[in-house]
Amino acid sequence: MPRRPRPRTALLCSVADQGVAAGTNIAVLIVAARRSDVHAFATFSLVYTVFTVLLGLTVAYVGQALVLEQGGAESVARACRSAVAFTAVAATALGAPAALALWVTGGGTATALAALALVLPLALTQETTRYAFSTLHRPHHALIADVSRLAAVLPALATQPPGAGAPRLLLAWGLSALPALAVALWLLRRHTRGAGQDPACYLRRDHLGRRFAVEFGVGNAGSQLAIIGLGLIANPLAVGALRGATTLYGPMNVLFNAATGFGPPLLNRAGDTRRAARAAGAAGGVLAGVAAAWTTVLLLLPDGYGRALLGDTWASAARLLPATGSQYAAMALGTCGLLTLRVLRPRTTLPIQLVFSLASVGCLLGGYALGGVLGAAWGLCVGSAAKGAASWLRVTRLLGAPHGGLRLPSLRPWRRLPKHSAAGEGRAP
Template sequence: MAVRVRAPGDPTAGPHDTGRRRVRALAGRAFWNAADQMVSSATNLALSLLVARALPTEGFGDFAVAFTIYVFLTSAGRSLVAQPLVVRHAAATPEEFRAAAGSATGVTALLGIVAGLVTAGAGLLLGGAISLPLLTMGALLPGLLVQDMWRAVFSTQGRPFAAFVNDVVWAVLQFAAVAAVLVLDRDSATAMLLAWGGPALVAAVIGAVQFGARPRLRAGVAWLARQRDLLGYYAAQFASVMGANQVTLLLIAAVGSTSDVGALRAAQVVLGPLTLLNLSALTFVLPEISRRRLTGRRAIEVAVMASLGMLVLTLAWGAVAVALPDSIGTALLGDTWASAEPVIPATLVGMIGIAVGFGAMIVLMGRGYAKDVFWVCALLAPGFLVLGLGGLHLWGATGAALGLSLAQWVIVPVAWWRVAVLMRRERDHLPAPEAPGPPGTSGRQV
């Protein structure tokens, strides 16, 4: 008897076949998304270690200043450009997404150009040893930011393998360039910056080839203007959380000591894999929620499962970090391990809080409830300041870490309350306040 083989598009394929294909596709996207995040984070870590070993203290400081500018601007780009792309266009038709992605990368290119001019101008004004690294960074920023935005575009499109390939290309090119710098004995902050950031421009061009379109600068401005109902809340959220965190750390250094901040940073390094896990999960789950427009009870079920998964993984790595032998801790952090070790459990409390609230936050973000996300995150600012400084006063660095962690727990019940209210409203088909969306998209409460 002949056995009929079903083609992928065969309408006679059963529901189990379709379900298995969807699960495999979902698992594949999750795997390549995690692989991309690992390549990106591991590359940055390895590069920092190489530069730290190759440069004197002053040179590494110059490199670190330039790298900090990059980290700040990529965070801003993800909040103000990539997030509206995910919320508004993850479920768009291929033609609509192509136009939106071209506009988003165009906005990012403009951001890189403007930020590059400002950074280069600062280098000229400041003068001294930092001048040339800042001038170099100003020239590199457009390529660096556009390369990072292509990663967000591919993830939103459901093509994390393309993002992985792009990051691997950048990693290979930058390490080849760094190796050449070291062989030629040209190890300076400026040379290292060029070896790191120059290949990013190549990767950004390759990203355009992978996507099949180039950044659209003119259309980008108009596209960004259509996201203004979201941008106000996203900008305020980014400024308040980032600003409060940095101000709190500066105050801890002023009221306590720089060694207290060093202990906090060292504990965060030990728990760094959890930050990578959180970022990887966010990059993967957020477009999936936006693409499927999950509502009501189903959205809450997904939120609960996401938080449970994050909680299990956080507890597992947290147990490893807390039980880390002194020999391994000292090998990783040197003399800093002695001050970091007592801070790790207190810092872990905050990571557990982030895991518990993770599901609620991604539903709010993925469904476009920008106003609710802003007000939930706004509670972090006073929490960081009051609880962080209060803990420092009572128990030093460990108390500061515990205070910062408790601030993360303050927003957990608020986030879940907002999800419950909004999803109940959607389930009961009650009208919600809507803000105008861009052409071709439905309005969404913001």
């Protein structure tokens, strides 16, 4: 079996892989916006948001539990094969009948959703292989597969004719995952040959992926589902404008993911809670400043360059930049606040996520009712600001308690639990 990469090399490959994956999502939306008109991009954005929710659920239910897998090499290899097999089977079982029903229904949005359903197994299974490689401590293989994905998807979309419809763009996007999936499966087979698999283990009641899925649903999926509902019930163009504006903030999402992924170990080195909170607050302030600076750059961008990025969608997305920029500044502070709570007292994050995610949905819908798409963007900003304020208020209360000056707890609580099996059991981070 080939040797594992050195720790420093593995870290660099993990960071690079996150950057490539995030860059691919940004590039997909930019190229799709340039190859389609504003109505087709609105439909594409709506359906792509549906995929984002399904992807988040898959990562929560399968991927996050998989990366906590412990045991011998054969047990870990079996868990990886089981995760990939389960994703492929579940996505096919969901996608095939959905594609048929939506195709029979007809209509622009239904046909685009049918196209997504057809390619869903390819996209979701390729994503699961990334977590399998992470579990196997071979992030360089995930990087190879994701670079293959990026190299295939951009030409696939760029070669579509101008004015291409959303179903055609979605099929091109989905089928372009085939080369990356083939590479990933070949590499995975090299390291898991003979390990066997048990996809049914993900249907057991004690699989903690259910808890991950609940946390995703209350923490991240709420506002995305509200945007989907806004497009289906009210105006699909609203989804296109909102997605176009958030696409321009793709670099900020990369920074947020990096803070979430690498922040806890760095905060743990602070030694005590107050110092960790100050470090997290400083990081949040820096990220908020970066968001404000990036917003300024976008506002000063000439229309010609903006249209080169987003095509016809630029005009509607540009109107939302002040609101979206303010939202990302609030998200920077909120992300670091929740990160601090996860280090100080992890159980306190779920109630905040639940309450204020629902509040964000209400702000989004209320803002749209009062001010259309622009009102919806400002509603999202208000919701993010409220969540950030609540998280830092909770941090302040924890620091004011008698235990506020104690040293930080361990950031690896699952190591205190009994070793779980290859059935995909684990615990939430």
